[in-house]
Structures are given as structure tokens and as C-alpha cells.
Amino acid sequence: MAEASRVLQTTLIPSFHPQHKSPIFQSLPFNFRRNPIQCTVSTSNSTKATVPQKIPWGCESDSLENASALQKWLTDSGLPPQKMALQKVEIGERGLVALKNIRKGEKLLFVPPSLFITADSEWTCGEAGKVLKQNGVPDWPFLATYLISEASSLESSRWSNYISALPRQPYSLLYWTREELDRYLEASQIRQRAIERVTNVVGTYNDLRLRIFSKYPALFPEEVFNIETFKWSFGILFSRLVRLPSLGGKVALVPWADMLNHSCEVDAFLDYDKSSQGVVFSTDGSYEPGEQVFISYGKKSNGELLLSYGFVPREGTNPRDSVELSLSISKSDKCYKEKLEALRKHGLSASQCYPIQVTGWPLELMAYAYLAVSPPSMSGQFEEMAAAASNKSTTKKDLRYSEIEEEALQFILDSCEVSISKYNKFLQASGSMDLDVTSPKQLNRRLFLKQLAVDLSTSERRILFRAQYILRRRLRDMRRGELRALTIFNGFRKFFK
DSSP, rough: OOOOOOSOOOOOOOBBTTTTSSSSOOOOOOOOTTTOOHHHOOOOOOOOOOOOOSSSSSBBOOOOTTTHHHHHHHHTTTTOSSSSSEOOSSSSSSEEEEOOOOOTTTTTEEGGGGOOOTTTOOOOOHHHHHHHHHTTTOOHHHHHHHHHHHHGOOOOOOOHHHHHHHHHOSSOGGGGGGHHHHHHHTTTTTHHHHHHHHHHHHHHHEEEEEETGGTTTTOOOOOTTSHHHHHHHHHHHHOOOEEEGGTTTTTEEETTTOOOOOOTTTTOEEEEEEETTEEEOSSSSBBOOTTTTTEEESOOOOOOOOOHSSSOOOOOOOOOOEEEEEEOOOOTTTOOOOOOOHHTTTTTOSEEEEEETTTTTTTHHHHHHHHOOOGGGGHHHHOOOOOHHOOOOOSOOOOOOOHHHHHHHHHHHHHHHHHHHHHHHHHHHHHHOOHHHHHOHHHHHHHHHHHHHHHHHHHHHHHHHHHHHHHHHHHHHHHHHHHHHHHHHHHHHHHHO
């Protein structure tokens, strides 16, 4: 699975019209653009875990059945001799393993541009690609449709050996049912992001089906271009698409490079090397023959890694791990309307999520807490607080309001403890959770999903425990200081009396 860093949460498909091409479709670095998509997707709580329709191409995620054909095709297509081979591994099921000694700082891969899959790649069915371009379809849904089209073309596609080596069902939250998301991720904010992602993918497919596929059924037959194949293609894109900074941020699937697995302990990233004219990475450590070679998928939390790649690192091994803490302005606040107005002016709402790490929390979170607890007498500062609470602000201001700092810290602590109680409830119940399945295959799947959820909840709760400890200590020190000052003041008052 190759890094999809800075590309994953992106615009899928804005509303578009035949014969009208939008001048630019920009990817968004942190959030889906939700409002343009019109879709009919059920978010009801299903009582059954449905088994997805089997994709007719690809292979099992741990399979090496097509590995030799892939490597031969890559070599024949211009990939230079490699110091790594695709093998079964302990971490990631399959990955690239060193065949020779690899030095620290050595450049590897050198995948030429002729092997990139981009929005400019040639279609086996040229007419289908022409229709999508005429309708101004953005890169992500364009590439998703391209993958399905090439996969269904079988041997006539130049990418057939590559597609045959892709997982038939990518590890992705796109394959979790709504009931499973609600049940296993009830304590984590990743649940809502997963629901939004599924909604966007389904909405994108519905938009394409309504506006293009239904009008060209010979080019886009429903037995090939359907929601299950779109889940597959988007799952591939979310876990494998790479943004290449040296090519102006161009996004591409890079065969062979996408077989590298992630490690939280390395800082090696894929990029295009202009001197060698290929995608490379420089190792930040040495490898001996037989050792798996790793890259980094980016500075992502465990929740983000689960969302796109379907795995959770061991607790405490991810230095970039974080948990989203939800904060809300109380509707009973006397200044609720004024505070909400100030927040909306800066693109915020009455409920906001901010990332907390073991090392602390962002300045924006503290600014939001100040706003949440500020009294009517501070209404003149509402605008300043709301601006500082927005990560869109170009100037980072470390605001300090000493008169309400204790209340702000207590507000954050209360929010932390509400969140901790949710994690405690889930983790306590997980041991006796009824999986409610009869099929052994479904039972194994449910056990796997539950373990992922337990691992995620444990790592996120650990961060909240750390924040709780820091907040309690700071509040204790503040209150002790206030008590000491009050004692001294009372002593002086008695003396002067």
C-alpha cells in the first residue's frame, strides 16, 4: 500500500454538466467538499452485515499468485533491476523485501513515468475516456472509472498484470456496514469521517450513473460500473494514490512502489526524482537480505491509517497519533447566538473537533475553550477568540485570558472525561460483545473488525488519559496558587487590622 499522503480527504465530484468543463478541480487537503454531491444513500441501522459482491478481478490481499507475472511485466515495461522482491511478510501480509544489502540513504525503486496511472493515461476503451473528459469529470472519479474500465478489459488492457496483483477487497472502512461503524467505532470521531467518506463515494457513483452512465449504457454497463466496483476502485485510490510534490502535486498510481508497507518508525517518502526521471525514495536506515523495506504513508494518526488503509499500529508506536476531541458551545449559554455568529464568520460551528496528541493540543482548541466559557462582559473579544479558534487563520495567536483560564481548562477537562467515558463503555462491552453471525467467514471478519476497533479505541483513550492528567495537574497547581495567594492576602489584612 503506497502513501496517499495529503490526497486522501479530497473532493470527489462536484456537480457538473455535460459539455461544461469546470476550469479547475482542486483537491482539499483535510475535508471532503460535501455540499455539491446529491445522493440517495441509506444511513439506517441495518440489522444484517451484508457480504459485498465479489469483484471478478484482483487477488486475495496476501496472495503472491500474480507476483511473478507483475514483476516480469514491470521489467519488460522499463522498470530497472530491483534490490527488492514482493514476498509474504509478517507486517502487511505481503510487501517488498530486501534481496541484497541496502545502505542507509540509498535511493530505491526508479519507477519511470511510463508506468504511472494518471488522468492522462490512455484508455483501452477510448470512447469511454472521451465521454468522461467531455463532461469535465474530476481526477478522482475519473481515475476510479478508469480503473474499473481497464480491469474489465482483462488481457486487452496494458495494466492487466498490475490489476491482477491488486487486492480484490482493499482494507478500507468503505467495506464496513453502517451497523459495524456504529457498533465498533461508537466512541471514536473516525466513525463520522468514515460515514462521510462512504456517503461521498456512493454520492459520486450516483452522480456519475445519473448524468453519464445511464446515457451511455453500451460504454458503461451496470454489471461492470456499479457501487461495488466503485467501492473497490475508490478503496484502491484511497490506499495507493500518491501525490508527487516534485511534479507540482500531480497524483498517480505507481505500480511496484505501492507494494511498500508503512512503518511509523521511518521517514522515507515517495517522490519523483528529476535526475533519474522516476519515482524513488531514500531509505532512512539499512536493510539486510530478507528484511522488509518500509516507507511512511505520512504523518497520520491511527484513526486516519484505519480510515484509508485498514490497519492500526501497535499502541504507543505512532509518534504522530492523535485523537479528535469534540467541543461544543452550550445552547443554554446567555451569549449562544453571538458566539455562534462569531464562529460561523470564520467557518466554524457550535460543535468542533480538535486533535489532541500525547504532547499537547493546538492553540485553536484553547481559543475555542476561551470562547465557550467567556461571560457576556467579554463579548468584545468573541470575534478575536473565534478567529484564533479557526485553523484558516494565517496568524497563529496564543491568546491568554487569565481571568477565565481556569474555567477554559476545566471545560476541556470535562470534554475529555466525557469522551473517556465513551471509550471505557465500549472497551468494557467489547469483551462480551455478541457478534451475531452464523457463517465462519463472517465470524472471522467480525472478530477482525472488532480487534481493529479495540486497538484504535485503546490508543485514542491513552492520549485522552494523558491530556486528563496534564489538565488536572495544571488546574491543581492554579488552585493551589490561588489558595496560597488568598492566605497571604488574608494574613496581610489581619496584620493591618
